[in-house]
Amino acid sequence: MKNGLINFLAVVSMAIAGCSSPSGTEGESNMADAIYFGGDILTMEGDTASYTEAMAVRDGKIIFLGEMSKAMEMKGDSTEMKDLGGKTLLPGFLDAHSHYINSLSIANQLNLYPPPAGPGKDVETIIEQLKRFKSENNIPDGELIQAYGYDDSVMPEGRLLNRDDLDRALPNNPVLVNHVSMHGGVLNSLAMENWGISAKTETAPGGVIVRKPGTNEPYGLIMETAFLPIFGALPSPNESQEIEWTIAAQKMYAANGITTAHDGATHLKDIRVISRVTKADKNIIDVIVYPFITELDSILAEFPVSSWGSYSNKLKIGGVKVTIDGSPQGRTAAFTTRYLKGGPAGEKDWLGKLTFPQKFINDFVKKVYDLDVPLNLHANGDGAIDAFLRAHETVAAGDLTKDRHITLIHGQFARKDQLPKFVEYKITPSFYTLHTYYFADAHIENRGLEQASYISPMRDAIDAGLKPTNHTDFVVAPLDQMFMLWSAVNRVSRSGEVIGAGQRISPYEALQAMTINVARQYQEEDAKGSLAVGKRADLVILDKNPLKVAPDSIKDILILETLKEGKTIFQRTE
Template identity: 25%
Template sequence: MRPERAYINATIHTVDVRGSVANAILLRNGRIAAIGTNAEILAAAALSCEISDARGRTIVPGFIDPHNHLSHAMLDAVSVDCSIPPHASLDEVLETIANAAMRLVPGQWLRGFGFTPWALADGREPTRQELDEAVPDNPFFLQDVSCHRGWVNSAGLRDAGIDEYTPQPWGGVISKDHAGEPTGALLEAAVNPMQTRSWRSVVSRDPDAALELLTTQMHYLSSLGITGVCDAAVTPDISAFYHRADVSGHLPFTVQQLHTGDDFFARQDPRRHDFIKRVHDRESDRLRSGTMKLFADPGFPDGPLISCSHGDTHVHRGSAWYGAKEISDIVTTADELGIDAAVHAMGNWSVDAALDAYEAVRRSPKDRERLLRIEHAFVAAPGTQAPRMAALGVDLVAMPGLIHDTGPSFDQGWRAELRHELTIIPIRSMIDAGVRVSFASDAPTGPVSPIELMWNAVTRMSQTGEPIDPDEAVTAAQALRCATINAAHAAGRSAEEGSLEVGKRANLVVIDRDILSCTSDDLRATGVLETVVDGQTIFDGYESVAAAAAS
């Protein structure tokens, strides 16, 4: 039995339907037992209750990240950080890779992460020969920050069995030179073998160490106030790994699995017995399942699938992994099997295709409550799509962090082709239309801090200092709902967490300021002091914050 705890003298934003604000909260047996005034909570508390004086600090529900690639981000600790910055050139990136390769044992895969060639002055990508020079004896896979493309050396190609005779895979491109030799560049589903093999190499080499990598990453997330995540691309390998982590007690908070095919971008087929079993496999308090992830449009080589008309001009760009009917068939088949759906749809054509599929699901009276999600909607038509999304009860999982990090590339790359009805990462117009919007990081692609995501949504500021579609900015109160109760709904857990209400799980965050009344600059500087899951502190940041203030 967990000890009884109470927080008093706080500003508590409950995020309930009324937006109630309280001063104190009582936690008992991992649940919220009472919430109200200091006097009410002290009167309800047992003599043995542990009383914490918040001293005017703010308490909000635990943040939930409904789209996070946790199982891949956990490998960053044993991979090579190839981010730009701090690297200023491709030569610097290659030097960092070469230094890391010196510590490898024979046959061991090495991964590089965070690489953004478009951030380089010349935008140059590494050649296979350059990667061979940096890592001559081991397989090496350098992943673009988007996870949708990568570069591999000759040893990696050999390990995956890719040569000049390898046919182009479904949904991907193996770049080849004029002689038919692979250049080492891979797009979309062509990265599948490298994703899977490099991940397996780390996890199978030392399974216990891999579990510690997972726990370490989850504790890092808890330091940001996160008390739950959805892993947005769970393969059979990853699902088995999560089950082992759950049984061995390595999950400090709940992980919801969004199941893909056999590999990260593999073709989805919900009719397969092994897939159905995986999605409906064992669940626990810490590990949840039941959802299928479907990729509708790729990011490369030509970006989201956009279709729009203006006068006599029609713009259609991008490509699709599936036709509209295929998407509908896959989603409705999953529905018949009792499986929820999350469709990765970046462009407005893909959003429409997903909504058409979801409309078919909603025609069945028994499926009115089926959890249906759209991930991203980077370039959408809120004027027509927001009302449909709201009417169908579809959750939009948006990534406001990408406004800052990659918004300029969206703007520069697509603005000339966007017509008045298309918007980059629409949030405010979706909320105004009644859509339930949640905020997610898409980590490691975007910033993972929920506070940062809220700031991104409130300011719409890009890294160049220019706002991206500023009319889509939201209030801090709206942003808080998107990061808590709405995100809990997208994770299928709004009945048990996401707001601070009696009977719900005692998942909360203590922060150093009132994020609903401070300035936007102060919002971004908010510090997490304590993260509580099921009534127990899993992150205590009081000393570190005090030390930082003293320095």
């Protein structure tokens, strides 16, 4: 009723302006820049699907939703008439969690995802691909070669990539093959020398350094806190590359219908890069960054908290990221029950590890709460989620239910008994349903079928009254919003098995988890996430309506066009 009144007043206002001003002058400037019609215009307003016949946009914002005849009253000489031709228009997708900064360098790295997303099916193929990559790109000796997407959980017969493999293949280049979890990587000898890692290097608390059997020599795989110094020292684009790399990265997001991107765990050097590009006014999408807790003091010295929480040239510092465990597929997530296959370095009775001791977690959470900024909290295993709940109950003992804008990133192995506390403590879970496809088989081996079937419990979360979001965690999984949508609806694994049929959600609920629910996660629901008068014209056009195709066909829907504030930033040309 409220939107109807606003629409009516908008129409009256436009009509009066048009009648009282000469054509082509002030009256023309009050007409719509574009009118969309002729297809399914899905507003994402409310908990059931709602459509409108036409939508009018002016100055990057939506000014009308309703009947075509009334929209035509806003048509001026310069108004573009956008006939959808039976296609589907909906609000632009909002990235609930990815690692945006890493996308800047992806174009210069080798894709080693396992099929179907990449060629990394086994060690032999990985080695062949690395050698080809060096040759085809004319990479000189001595230059770092990076790859991404290595998934040890799908390597045939448990034959894993190691330091010796990389040394034999590329003896004259430092090599880092990043683990698919982004919580570690496999290094060769030259890379270890570069970062000062040797048999004398002690494993940091909360870290993993896999040793060569029978020796103390690092065997290549380094994870979690042991990997953080390496991750923090990875090369960034130089100032002449920053804009070029940024535009390429943002076009990648736009090609997936994304109009707002997320960077989780942003380091100071990365914020500097993003800030310089922003000052040059080169962003084509909105970018939200979350400074990593270990560098928070340094970041605050350059970017005071008074500047956070609002956009400047499409950049916003959204809050703080705290990571308290690893990845379940890497067997570094923290659980209350043991892994069936042991730890990544052969540990027995392995529960995983918290990244930091409980006291540190408490201190980190208190620091963020005291700053009064949103908290993004990475926790995968149920043990890590318990650790955060303990921290919250300790730090916020006087007011446990205040809305502190907490987002639990991943939360994949949340137990059902933890969900009521999410509701009570106003914690938004941002789930990761792509794991039901990419990593389900590994989770079944590591955790058992029952627990694996409950990963990312979207159905129970929604039924409990939560508004969960969904994410790709790119570059951990490919940036593919339609495949992510498909995974939430179908929950089918690589091997074709349904993983937790009881946690499937409807296509509309899955769309909410990548539009309006994400807007709420960012406290931006007044501007984004649905089509309503006054909101930004951040839009995506699909070739088919996800609500009107067979569930298994959702992954095949094409993104035809993406618009940011009414301007096209991606258009499919095929």
